[in-house]
Amino acid sequence: MSKVLGLNGNAAAAHAMRQINPHVVAAYPITPQTDCVERFAEFVSEGLVDTEFVTVESEHSALSACIGAAAAGGRVMTATSSQGLALMWEMLYIAASMRLPIVMMVVNRALSGNINIHCDHSDTMGARDAGWIQLFSENAQEVYDNMIQAVRIAEDMRVRLPVMVTQDGFIISHAVERVELLDDDAVKNFVGPYRPLYPLLDVRNPVTYGPLDLFDYYFEHKRSEIEAIDNCLPVIEEVGKEFGKLSGRSYGLLEEYRLEDAEYTVVALGSTCGTAKEAVDRLRDRGKKVGLLKIRCFRPFPKDEVIRALAPRKGVAVLDRSVVFGGFGGPVFTEIRSALYDLPSRPLVIDFYYGLGGRDVYVEDIEKAFARIEEVVRAGRVEKHIDYLGLRE
Amino acid sequence: MPTLKELAKRPERLTPGHRLCAGCGAPIAVRLILAAADKPVVAANATGCLEVSTTIFPYTAWNIPWIHSAFENAAATIAGVESMYRAKRKRGEIEEEIYFVAFGGDGGTYDIGLQALSGALERGHRFLYVCYNNEAYMNTGIQRSSATPLGAWTTTSPVGRVLPGKTQWRKNLTEIVAAHGIPYVAQSVASNWRDLVAKAEKAFRTDGPSFINVLASCNRGWRHEPSETLKIMQLAVDCCVWPLYEVENGVYRLTYKPKEKKPVEEWLRVQGRFRHLLAPENRHLVEAFQRYIDEEWERLLKRCGEA
Numbered sequence: 001m002s003k004v005l006g007l008n009g010n011a012a013a014a015h016a017m018r019q020i021n022p023h024v025v026a027a028y029p030i031t032p033q034t035d036c037v038e039r040f041a042e043f044v045s046e047g048l049v050d051t052e053f054v055t056v057e058s059e060h061s062a063l064s065a066c067i068g069a070a071a072a073g074g075r076v077m078t079a080t081s082s083q084g085l086a087l088m089w090e091m092l093y094i095a096a097s098m099r100l101p102i103v104m105m106v107v108n109r110a111l112s113g114n115i116n117i118h119c120d121h122s123d124t125m126g127a128r129d130a131g132w133i134q135l136f137s138e139n140a141q142e143v144y145d146n147m148i149q150a151v152r153i154a155e156d157m158r159v160r161l162p163v164m165v166t167q168d169g170f171i172i173s174h175a176v177e178r179v180e181l182l183d184d185d186a187v188k189n190f191v192g193p194y195r196p197l198y199p200l201l202d203v204r205n206p207v208t209y210g211p212l213d214l215f216d217y218y219f220e221h222k223r224s225e226i227e228a229i230d231n232c233l234p235v236i237e238e239v240g241k242e243f244g245k246l247s248g249r250s251y252g253l254l255e256e257y258r259l260e261d262a263e264y265t266v267v268a269l270g271s272t273c274g275t276a277k278e279a280v281d282r283l284r285d286r287g288k289k290v291g292l293l294k295i296r297c298f299r300p301f302p303k304d305e306v307i308r309a310l311a312p313r314k315g316v317a318v319l320d321r322s323v324v325f326g327g328f329g330g331p332v333f334t335e336i337r338s339a340l341y342d343l344p345s346r347p348l349v350i351d352f353y354y355g356l357g358g359r360d361v362y363v364e365d366i367e368k369a370f371a372r373i374e375e376v377v378r379a380g381r382v383e384k385h386i387d388y389l390g391l392r393e
Numbered sequence: 394m395p396t397l398k399e400l401a402k403r404p405e406r407l408t409p410g411h412r413l414c415a416g417c418g419a420p421i422a423v424r425l426i427l428a429a430a431d432k433p434v435v436a437a438n439a440t441g442c443l444e445v446s447t448t449i450f451p452y453t454a455w456n457i458p459w460i461h462s463a464f465e466n467a468a469a470t471i472a473g474v475e476s477m478y479r480a481k482r483k484r485g486e487i488e489e490e491i492y493f494v495a496f497g498g499d500g501g502t503y504d505i506g507l508q509a510l511s512g513a514l515e516r517g518h519r520f521l522y523v524c525y526n527n528e529a530y531m532n533t534g535i536q537r538s539s540a541t542p543l544g545a546w547t548t549t550s551p552v553g554r555v556l557p558g559k560t561q562w563r564k565n566l567t568e569i570v571a572a573h574g575i576p577y578v579a580q581s582v583a584s585n586w587r588d589l590v591a592k593a594e595k596a597f598r599t600d601g602p603s604f605i606n607v608l609a610s611c612n613r614g615w616r617h618e619p620s621e622t623l624k625i626m627q628l629a630v631d632c633c634v635w636p637l638y639e640v641e642n643g644v645y646r647l648t649y650k651p652k653e654k655k656p657v658e659e660w661l662r663v664q665g666r667f668r669h670l671l672a673p674e675n676r677h678l679v680e681a682f683q684r685y686i687d688e689e690w691e692r693l694l695k696r697c698g699e700a
Binding site for chain 1: 433434435437444445448449450451452453455456457458459460461462463465466468469470471472473474475476477478479480481483484486487489491508509511512513515516
């Protein structure tokens with residue numbers, strides 16, 4: 001029997017971690033993730049988990065300890081945010097290259113400078129090329145559900161890669177919502193026992209992790225890593241369906257909201273999707289043919305599914321909650337626009353930078369984005385590819 | 394303490410065929426330390442000569458489970474491995490006893506890895522950290538570290554018209570580690586097998602963190618013949634530049650006292666990196682070096698109850 005509780009996103013993640021009961025958690029506190037680590041520390045202190053909780057002296061050491069622990073041969077989790085993820089940057093690539101199934105909860109927070117503790121996606125997007133699977137969550141329920149699925153995805157023998165589950169700082173991490181928790185046993189059975197692969201603790205079969213890899217092999221190793229992350233899309237879908245059977249909440253790579261006959265579409269990630277759904281509903285009431293494409297899985301980028309969802313549209317407005325300084329649009333925009341390029345007839349695509357440093361995004365902002373893309377389509381060409389929502393000029 | 398004969402019969406954990414230089418002190422230290430372990434060992438390695446020269450893919454010289462991930466984090470990495478071991482023991486998923494060791498050079502330990510080391514020591518993981526100390530960043534081509542002695546030539550403390558090599562004294566890492574109050578801390582040298590093996594054996598058996606700072610010459614960086622390695626390391630000990638001692642549960646003990654304390658000049662003279670110090674205008678530096686050594690030695694003798 002499942003149980004309904006009032007939880008914020010951090011607590012939802014901590015409960016998922018309690019039910020998963022990993023062998024090792026190594027984590028360091030950082031706003032706004034601290035609440036998750038504190039709650040997990042309470043579970044350890046109360047004996048509700050068997051986890052070795054390693055209270056490291058930095059995020060760099062948090063991920064380093066996770067790498068050692070995962071290579072040793074067991075289930076490993078951590079959590080961080082913003083500067084913490086930035087400090088882990090070096091180790092992110094190493095964790096992925098070693099094919100270690102670490103699960104990390106990331107509370108999305110703006111990167112310094114200036115220092116800011118509120119939500120944007122610059123931290124996670126800065127890690128998008130590191131070889132990790134990245135799942136975004138719209139609300140606390142999705143945080144909980146994604147954490148549990150992440151373990152299965154990461155540890156699948158066809159995948160064996162680390163997974164980031166993200167939630168928006170404060171908007172999700174600190175807002176109490178209705179969250180349905182599965183039974184402890186149901187989660188335990190769903191994730192199953194850990195299956196080690198080349199564990200360091202198998203002292204009779206010694207393995208070498210992290211050798212010097214030069215021009216004669218490094219390239220082939222990167223090629224196999226590219227293949228590994230590309231191959232995991234069907235696994236993410238499979239696990240999402242199986243989770244649906246267990247919980248009644250199915251997950252795919254994307255979520256299409258009132259998209260069937262939509263002419264104009266907004267593309268967004270994370271908590272903004274909730275706001276965008278409200279905007280779509282309001283505009284639909286006014287007779288506008290609009291819809292939302294929510295990207296749940298950003299890495300690997302589900303190109304074919306995105307093309308299928310967006311090809312029939314007249315116009316697409318992408319919402320980017322992080323910037324690429326000096327680039328041609330935000331990270332979501334560049335992926336989307338590039339994916340659509342080969343279509344014989346493709347929608348016009350524009351980008352909006354929005355919500356940096358926790359700037360609120362209102363239903364009206366998203367209505368503006370829809371109005372703009374409609375204008376662009378009417379004009380038949382894009383004059384301004386990149387614009388802003390909610391910015392004082 | 395095993396005899397030399399017994400040690401020679403133990404399985405090689407770092408096997409021949411690695412590509413460290415002839416005359417390098419590091420593999421001597423590593424082989425002796427690993428031979429001292431009477432149980433299976435899992436090792437972590439910081440980036441450095443030892444790591445790059447022993448694992449060029451698809452080869453490995455390690456006959457034990459081994460992991461390298463980055464430069465500054467050998468202590469955090471082995472802490473993770475050891476935490477997984479404890480988690481698995483607690484759940485009855487693993488039975489046997491295993492030792493854990495991390496190897497880092499002085500760059501990876503004194504400098505970039507100091508924070509991760511301090512954190513792992515404070516948390517009390519059961520592991521041995523070995524600093525193989527060749528007194529500079531040798532892997533990148535002889536750059537000064539905070540373990541480099543006063544006056545030494547390196548490529549980032551070159552000898553020029555204005556500067557006479559490194560202008561700072563080295564920091565005392567062994568004392569910094571001892572200040573963490575961990576159960577076992579020692580200083581040893583790759584040239585004294587009996588001293589090093591005895592300390593490694595003690596360290597492995599310690600129920601908590603242990604640390605050994607091993608002086609291990611780099612003939613390329615110290616500028617001496619490969620055949621001189623053992624002699625020059627031993628000279629460092631006999632000049633009291635590198636005293637051999639241990640701190641067991643806070644109690645200091647000198648493990649080797651030179652019969653006759655030799656002047657540091659004897660050690661400086663045999664290494665190309667100090668050649669410029671022998672010039673008359675640098676006499677004051679040799680004297681300053683000797684003063685430092687004398688003061689450190691006197692302090693140590695007091696701590697060991699020998700003064």
